[in-house]
Amino acid sequence: MMTFQMLCFLFLFSVFILCDANFSVPYISVNTERLIEDLKILGQFSDGDYPGITRLLYSKEDKAARRYLIALFEKSGLSVSWDPVGNIFARWEGSDPRAPAVASGSHFDTLLNAGLYDGTLGVLGALEAVRSLKEVGFEPKKSIEIVAFTSEEVSRFGIGCLGSRYLVGSLTVEELLKLKDSDGVSFENARQSCGYIEKLRESMIAEDYYSAFVELHIEQYHILEDEGVPIGLVTDIAAPSLYTIEWKGPGGHAGSVPSYERQDPFLAASEFALNLEQLVLKDPKNTRATIGRVEVYPGSAGAIPRSVRLSLDIRDINEAARIKVKEQALEKAAAIARKRKVTMETLHNYSYPPAKMDPRIVEVIEDSCRAHNFSYLKLISRPFHDSLFMATKFPTGMIFIPCKEGKSHVPDEYASPEDILRGVEVLAETLARLSYQ
């Protein structure tokens, strides 16, 4: 026979269960100093000129950074594992260990001579969120798992989001085995020399392995700074197409060949660059086109160039618009090649579809902002992130914090301790809430 007390208990218990979704974590105390110290130490694993940071996939600096991250994760009582490409997982087991985990993370490789925060903030920020939650006695229901993706930047193997793409199955072993860096070192040799000697196999991650993925990142632009808002909630991620264009001519001696006889691929590339600029200026709000890598061969002052190879990166949240710009650009490139009597070859490196963030995750982040009285802004991420690929398999959201003058991929990339504090607080709150959803 059920007593009134028992009924009351059941009622209260049910309310507790139903309230899981509104779970709030009081007294989160993020230790920004500790986090920034970790970021700075990680920044020292660099092959670049200080303060610029260069940490390429599977380099000796990357290997050292991996050891450092694993030590940090283990020191915080997380159980660490990795997959064959070196994605690192640090798990905080929840009270319901069989439930799909809540994941958070980002990458820790860099472009050449880049900054301290891009990617690394999402890795060490997730760790700091976990440490803060642990310190206030929070106990997760769903496990919380930090993911340190093996490589997001294109710097070494010319392919972005290598780790996250592998994880979600958008990059096959066959494709990985074809990759070579600019020195001709194969992905497979580089991987093994970094200590990942386990045989490469396709990723086996289950559709429901994660119930959510949340990535904390610097905005890499200056909307938040301009608006004076500390938190950005990403709704969409614009996605890139990358092409490599190469023009070739006969070269020749700088003193001999008169201008009217030259078939100079650098002049073709120059004409293309200026045309591309004009093309993009037609819809500059949405489309981005960048020539970032330019290789001029043989590169002697006394020789007319024989080849110019450049990267063409086009981005948009509207895939059709992106395709249109690409087509117009490549048509123009071919016309310039014909006019200047140089040959042209085009390689399509990759194209990814834009992604939408999961409305439920965005809502939880919003709730977390409100719980901490932080104003926020919904915005589009024009840079892409590991979240672009995580979103193809798992409900995904992104938290942006401002970075100074919007600068990124440069040595003076900077996020203030105050903004970092707020970002990690929102992340911790979000992870805690998602852990009980």
Place this chain on the structure above:
Amino acid sequence: MMTFQMLCFLFLFSVFILCDANFSVPYISVNTERLIEDLKILGQFSDGDYPGITRLLYSKEDKAARRYLIALFEKSGLSVSWDPVGNIFARWEGSDPRAPAVASGSHFDTLLNAGLYDGTLGVLGALEAVRSLKEVGFEPKKSIEIVAFTSEEVSRFGIGCLGSRYLVGSLTVEELLKLKDSDGVSFENARQSCGYIEKLRESMIAEDYYSAFVELHIEQYHILEDEGVPIGLVTDIAAPSLYTIEWKGPGGHAGSVPSYERQDPFLAASEFALNLEQLVLKDPKNTRATIGRVEVYPGSAGAIPRSVRLSLDIRDINEAARIKVKEQALEKAAAIARKRKVTMETLHNYSYPPAKMDPRIVEVIEDSCRAHNFSYLKLISRPFHDSLFMATKFPTGMIFIPCKEGKSHVPDEYASPEDILRGVEVLAETLARLSYQ
């Protein structure tokens, strides 16, 4: 008392002495096969992708090439010496060893991924001329000295004709000690690591050390080929100015920064390149302007360039015209920098005055052509050579032979065995004649 016989003898002796100037060498038998074999072996001392040849000053390939050349010279009975920068001298002592020697030679370094004949033909061609003269029993009066210049190309230290400039005193020890290659290795360290440990001192060559200098070289253009003429007689050498221009901007993320906010130094460089082309097309017959080296930094597909550094090479036989083009080009470069809000820095690497070849030497080469029934053409050398600097101190002349399609500084640079044969025959004849002048 002088007999009639004695008078006759004295008369004939005087005729012989006076005829020295018209000395002719019968039966020269140039061994083209042996020469081409030597050229091919020398071409194997290369750090480049076959068939391209890369042999940079003081590299291990250069060191090996030096050993090979010295062995060849010694095998032919020449006495070999060198100076502190590694100019190599191989002397065939004449019957009047105190008379100023007749010199012939060229360089044996290369640009990146260059050809088999540029420079090396002048070194090994001079050796073959000496070998041929020895084989027909010729005995020089003035000594004949082969000079293998230490470096003519700008490839390693950004400075042309390093060896010949040092030799004639147009490059001081102070200037040499400032040179660094693109990896930051100093000239002095590179020099010593190549085995030249003797203390650097200014060149001590006397004004009358050489009575003549003659350089055999491929034309590096196609006038001789077009006209079907086997020998070119150089009357003037056009001379270069070299500048380095660098534009810098703030860089930024390829996805974030819209076109209208970018301060992209690569677009500045592109605009400059196209403007330069137009500028030179105003007087394309005489002026040459080339952007051969382009370095884009950081060079990542995902990052807007932060700096672009390029080489600007301008050449003319008219120094005033060259200066005018340079001024207009640099003015335009600065205007583009202002418009695109990038900074600009200009470095003046060098400027040399054009040179005239010595009429007496040209005449001897003409006589030598006639003696062999080879047609010839007088022409301007638009590429510059060690002769540009040798001419500042010694009476100098140059012999050109055709090269296929005028191509040079490329792996498929080619001179036919027949043209090489004729070139070396004229050189041998010329050296022999000059030895008795």
